[in-house]
Amino acid sequence: MVKKVIRIILLNIFSLFPLDSRKIIFESNSEIKDNSKALFLKILDLGVNSKYKIIWPVENPKECKDAFKEYKNVSFVKKSKSGSSSLLFLYHCCTAKYCFYTHNPLGQRTREGQRKVFLTHGTPIKDTRGMFWPPYENTDIISTSEFAAYLRCKTFGGGDDVVRLLGFPRNDFLFKTDKGTEEYFDKIKKSKFIIWLPTFKRHNISVKRRDFDEDKNSDISILSPGFMEKLNNYLKAKDILLLIKYHPSQNLDYVSLKSYSNIITLTNDQLEKNNVDLYSLMGKSDALITDFSSVYIDYLLVNKPIGFELGDYKSYKNGRGFIVDNPLDFMPGEKIKSPGDLYTFIDNIFSGVDKYEEERIKLRNKMHKYVDGDSSERVLRYFELIN
Known part of the structure; x- marks a missing residue:
């Protein structure tokens, strides 16, 4: 309980800092995987990281830093799977303009101008109602078709007004x-x-x-x-x-x-x-x-x-x-x-x-609205991260 109160206080303090329009933070359950990984790799492939700072909260920052040391503007901060987070992670959560996540929401709920993008980690036919955060915590929810979006919003209990039919970035790898x-x-x-x-x-x-x-x-x-x-x-x-x-x-x-x-x-x-x-x-x-x-x-x-x-x-x-x-x-x-x-x-x-x-x-x-390997680029274009 005490940790939760301290976390809320820190988030409120860090939210007083200016929003950085050149900062992107990713999440995928404290690992580099799934839709977040695919979108991140496309960013590196297109050189988007030359203009934007990329932040990854992970379990093992040093290991990840060594793996991606050749890329500029890419940083890794500590965030364990058990939920404990570093101060740097909380700071970046509150100050990054773009937050892309697959398992746990990023960003500050009330931060105006921040894009909190739920990439999701699949289209459900399993009943996962009651297992997610409130839909209003997302500014955008990525899906693959109108019907797939209907299923996702059914699990959320809302969110149909922020659905973006762009396809899942991870599906690009089926084609390459x-x-x-x-x-x-x-x-x-x-x-x-x-x-x-x-x-x-x-x-x-x-x-x-x-x-x-x-x-x-x-x-x-x-x-x-x-x-x-x-x-x-x-x-x-x-x-x-x-x-x-x-x-x-x-x-x-x-x-x-x-x-x-x-x-x-x-x-x-x-x-x-x-x-x-x-x-x-x-x-x-x-x-x-x-x-x-x-x-x-x-x-x-x-x-x-x-x-x-x-x-x-x-x-x-x-x-x-x-x-x-x-x-x-x-x-x-x-x-x-x-x-x-x-x-x-x-x-x-x-x-x-x-x-x-x-x-x-x-x-x-x-x-699927799109049958191709171009979902990552569609997502990046939609958020005007590439032309």
């Missing part, structure tokens, strides 16, 4: 690659590549959070150790690679981290260690498996097959639930509820059978 991803992919590639991106079942920080109405011994019930061996042999016979990348919020105590000849399991830390961009890797895949993670909404842009692993569908529906009344109608792909269903999906990828393309395109057009 980078050196780190290219080198990693060359090491692992097979004749076909399927990427599996499950949503988290048990949170690694919010241990009391329960999105499902029941707990199981494994958070991906279909992937028992015994079945993983059989699945690997099946994939090996067809020269297919399956890469399972767990959600950054997943409690890793409840999933398998074992890799095989044709099954690789990865965490966020391992991706970063190998300098791999997840969305660039997704762009290289031949198909996606997920459950109800919003990542498949993004993947619609590349128009490749999607399999939906729904072993926990009823448990989730009876737990947190969905923001749409008929969630299965928003899943244009194979419904995987058993090992046999998974084998069928793999067979179809191997044989080039794609029964759901028409449904995917229909949903893609509903969820």
Whole structure:
């Protein structure tokens, strides 16, 4: 309570300082990732940082400073994932003209002239109502289409008057690659590549959070150790690679981290260690498996097959639930509820059978106004950061 009062006092004091029209601050849960990362990299690519000061609040400022030391006007300040912040972070929050964030709002709520831009981290079909800050704390909310914006504002309980249909910056990487991803992919590639991106079942920080109405011994019930061996042999016979990348919020105590000849399991830390961009890797895949993670909404842009692993569908529906009344109608792909269903999906990828393309395109057009890799530039142009 005392810390909260001190924080409010400091924010009010720092708000007396002039707003810096040449300062941009980013946030992505104390890391450099997601839509904020993509927009930041585009800023560096276009040289916008030669005219603007860029501020990143992160868990490890020194490590980030070393990684981006060749770029001018880029600074990193301390902000831990637990919520504690440095004085510099609070100061920049109050004085930056442009605040771009994906997980936690930046800026001072009542600061006139400040742009507080919620880039978001996906289009929800999961019911996340009650998990966000009031919509009036954002001056702008980025979305991908009118219907996607409707879903986002439904979770917020408002905000439709500040929605900007510009596309998500991270989706640009579905259409391009980078050196780190290219080198990693060359090491692992097979004749076909399927990427599996499950949503988290048990949170690694919010241990009391329960999105499902029941707990199981494994958070991906279909992937028992015994079945993983059989699945690997099946994939090996067809020269297919399956890469399972767990959600950054997943409690890793409840999933398998074992890799095989044709099954690789990865965490966020391992991706970063190998300098791999997840969305660039997704762009290289031949198909996606997920459950109800919003990542498949993004993947619609590349128009490749999607399999939906729904072993926990009823448990989730009876737990947190969905923001749409008929969630299965928003899943244009194979419904995987058993090992046999998974084998069928793999067979179809191997044989080039794609029964759901028409449904995917229909949903893609509903969820995306733009089908390209130019969202970052649209965002920068909208806020007049580039011409």
